[in-house]
Amino acid sequence: MKSYQHIFFDLDRTLWDFDTNSKVVIINICERLGVNKKCKVDFETFYAVYQQINHELWEQYRNGKVSKEFLSVERFHASFQHFGLDDLSLATQFSHDYVTDSPYMTGLFPGTHELLQYLHKKYKLHLITNGFAEVQLIKLRESKLQDYFDQVIISEYTPWKKPSPEIFHYALEKANAKIEESIMIGDDLGADIKASAAIGMDQIWTNFEKEESAFKPTYEVFSLLEILAIL
Ligand SMILES: [Mg+2]
Numbered sequence: 001m002k003s004y005q006h007i008f009f010d011l012d013r014t015l016w017d018f019d020t021n022s023k024v025v026i027i028n029i030c031e032r033l034g035v036n037k038k039c040k041v042d043f044e045t046f047y048a049v050y051q052q053i054n055h056e057l058w059e060q061y062r063n064g065k066v067s068k069e070f071l072s073v074e075r076f077h078a079s080f081q082h083f084g085l086d087d088l089s090l091a092t093q094f095s096h097d098y099v100t101d102s103p104y105m106t107g108l109f110p111g112t113h114e115l116l117q118y119l120h121k122k123y124k125l126h127l128i129t130n131g132f133a134e135v136q137l138i139k140l141r142e143s144k145l146q147d148y149f150d151q152v153i154i155s156e157y158t159p160w161k162k163p164s165p166e167i168f169h170y171a172l173e174k175a176n177a178k179i180e181e182s183i184m185i186g187d188d189l190g191a192d193i194k195a196s197a198a199i200g201m202d203q204i205w206t207n208f209e210k211e212e213s214a215f216k217p218t219y220e221v222f223s224l225l226e227i228l229a230i231l
Contacts, residue, residue: 002202004231006177007119009149010162010186011129014206015112015224016139021105023047029097033090039083050079062161062191068132072099103138108145109208111225116148118228126151126175128168128184130161130191151175162188163195183218185227193217204230 012018027043030036036043054075060066066074076098077091119125127149129136133156140146153171160167172179183202186192193203194215204227205217219230 002180002183004183004202005123005181006126006172006175006183007123007231008126008128008168008171008175008182008184008196008201010184010188010192011127011136011139011145012131013187013208014185014192015108015116015145016143017107017109021107022102024107025098025102025105026050029094029101032097033094035080035090035094038087038090039080039085041083046079046083049082050075053078053082062130062163064161068156099132099135103135104142105139106143108143109224111223112145115224115227116145119231120148122231124150124175124177126153126171126177128153128155128162128171130155133157162191163198165195165199168196168199168201183231189213189215189217 009015026047030043030046036046039046057066057071057075061068061071073088073091073095076094077088080087080091116125125148131154133154136154140149140152151171151174153167153174155161155167158167158170160170162168168184172182179200183204184192184196185204185206187206187208189205189211193205196203197217202218204219204221206224207220207222210222221227221230
């Protein structure tokens with residue numbers, strides 16, 4: 001095994017339980033704004049459609065095809081439209097409330113603090129995240145994660161996003177880390193794992209959803225605490 005010195009983490013869906021946190025916030029806003037009544041649909045049906053639309057828009061955002069502002073509102077606007085409601089101002093309100101409320105959620109995957117406390121003593125820890133800056137910094141503070149990390153690289157503050165190789169090189173430089181002493185930990189097979197592998201960095205794929213893949217990362221785990229046996 002290599003002697004690692006630097007560990008780069010992804011945040012959303014790797015440490016911060018994005019899907020659980022996000023769903024709670026969306027349930028609350030739907031209730032507050034009466035969305036289910038207006039769309040004449042039950043919450044779970046609405047939410048399934050939203051998730052699909054949000055996923056597609058994030059893909060387009062990562063590829064530079066749409067702006068952050070468009071993505072933020074359109075994911076709700078298009079979801080309402082799917083159920084026959086064309087209400088841009090409701091979507092704008094929803095988007096505002098969502099971005100305001102969600103970073104205050106503090107749901108983390110089991111073992112997050114235990115893992116980070118352990119790793120923090122042995123390695124330098126850093127974050128590379130594609131999330132929106134104003135949201136990610138609040139999440140880190142509210143979830144009491146910020147003190148573990150040395151460098152926090154937020155794609156919005158750079159010209160790049162994962163999976164672009166430049167953001168990894170930029171992160172390595174900021175952390176004063178060499179590729180061969182570094183390992184990337186993340187849930188996204190493309191943006192975190194294949195992307196870091198492509199520049200020669202080792203990787204731990206946190207495959208909580210047990211996705212099938214022909215790609216073989218350096219390591220693969222199904223829960224965070226399995227990482228204790230690797231590092
Ligand atoms: Mg992620």
